[in-house]
Amino acid sequence: MTEAAVQAAAKVSLRGVSKRFETKKGVLEALRPTTLDIAEGEFVVFVGPSGCGKSTLLNLIAGLEQPSEGEVLIDGKRVTGPGYDRLMLFQEHALFPWLNVLHNLEFSLKRKKNLNRRERREVARYYLTLVRLEKFENSYIHELSGGMRQRVALARALAPNPGILLMDEPFGALDALTRDELYIHLQEIWQKTKKTIIFVTHNVREAACLGDRVCVFSNRPGRIKSVFRIKLPRIRMMYDPAVSAEGARVLTELKTEVHESVDPRKSNEKTVNHDRILSLTGHTMGDGI
Numbered sequence: 160m161t162e163a164a165v166q167a168a169a170k171v172s173l174r175g176v177s178k179r180f181e182t183k184k185g186v187l188e189a190l191r192p193t194t195l196d197i198a199e200g201e202f203v204v205f206v207g208p209s210g211c212g213k214s215t216l217l218n219l220i221a222g223l224e225q226p227s228e229g230e231v232l233i234d235g236k237r238v239t240g241p242g243y244d245r246l247m248l249f250q251e252h253a254l255f256p257w258l259n260v261l262h263n264l265e266f267s268l269k270r271k272k273n274l275n276r277r278e279r280r281e282v283a284r285y286y287l288t289l290v291r292l293e294k295f296e297n298s299y300i301h302e303l304s305g306g307m308r309q310r311v312a313l314a315r316a317l318a319p320n321p322g323i324l325l326m327d328e329p330f331g332a333l334d335a336l337t338r339d340e341l342y343i344h345l346q347e348i349w350q351k352t353k354k355t356i357i358f359v360t361h362n363v364r365e366a367a368c369l370g371d372r373v374c375v376f377s378n379r380p381g382r383i384k385s386v387f388r389i390k391l392p393r394i395r396m397m398y399d400p401a402v403s404a405e406g407a408r409v410l411t412e413l414k415t416e417v418h419e420s421v422d423p424r425k426s427n428e429k430t431v432n433h434d435r436i437l438s439l440t441g442h443t444m445g446d447g448i
């Protein structure tokens with residue numbers, strides 16, 4: 160699709176969206192004016208240095224925050240708050256600890272008025288199997304590992320089949336094998352359901368594996384400084400050399416950004432400080448053995 164066509168048929172439109180936070184120390188500029196059009200069914204990935212405003216932008220699209228300037232449009236309509244058309248999967252899971260795994264998923268389906276109890280259970284079990292947690296449906300959240308909790312959170316986000324899925328580093332806590340499997344499942348689900356997905360990650364290979372487009376953010380206050388179009392066929396595998404090559408392209412761009420933020424004088428100060436703290440605390444080799 161040409162850029163002009165994407166603009167005309169945009170599912171999500173960011174028009175000069177910026178965000179400033181009032182803090183005790185003054186105004187903190189989290190995001191500089193950002194403009195981007197995302198087509199329906201597109202998979203867009205945001206990568207960038209820590210603190211550059213990726214989660215902030217996702218929160219603005221989710222309607223959990225309001226922009227300081229500009230506007231977010233969904234299907235041409237201005238976002239003024241959260242809506243069922245957008246589902247957010249956070250950096251940390253937000254599961255209900257008082258419900259077991261199956262009930263967590265069923266709860267997310269309650270607003271689907273066309274489903275009866277039995278159908279809700281059927282849908283919930285389908286997604287639990289997808290994330291390979293079918294044997295844990297009766298477990299409570301505190302009984303699961305971090306990675307398992309994140310998989311339940313993914314299943315819960317997918318189950319109601321929202322039009323737009325906002326995913327904030329959802330796979331950070333997963334082991335490599337589970338993650339690779341989920342990359343495949345996520346691409347399959349995305350292809351089947353034609354969801355629009357906006358996905359935040361620090362992992363450039365993950366970005367190249369999943370994204371139709373990868374948006375690289377500048378340092379804080381961030382803005383989208385370059386956009387890579389990844390034209391590889393689906394379903395992409397994480398360790399495909401073509402995916403690695405695309406990831407390397409994104410990494411090169413990202414590295415210039417991260418390096419720009421490193422002030423060698425400051426990193427030297429950190430070393431001096433480190434030595435001083437160790438001497439103050441009486442650290443000697445072999446302490447504690």
Ligand SMILES: Nc1ncnc2c1ncn2[C@@H]1O[C@H](COP(=O)(O)OP(=O)(O)OP(=O)(O)O)[C@@H](O)[C@H]1O
Pocket residue numbers: 180181182187188189207208209210211212213214215216379
């Ligand atoms: N509610 C808030 N109040 C004040 N400052 C905030 C708030 N939310 C975010 N910030 C600040 O805005 C900046 C951008 O934060 P954000 O969480 O969007 O970064 P990020 O790109 O998601 O980083 P990371 O990759 O580490 O998750 C940071 O400096 C953060 O401290």
Ligand SMILES: [Mg+2]
Pocket residue numbers: 213214215250327
């Ligand atoms: Mg974040």
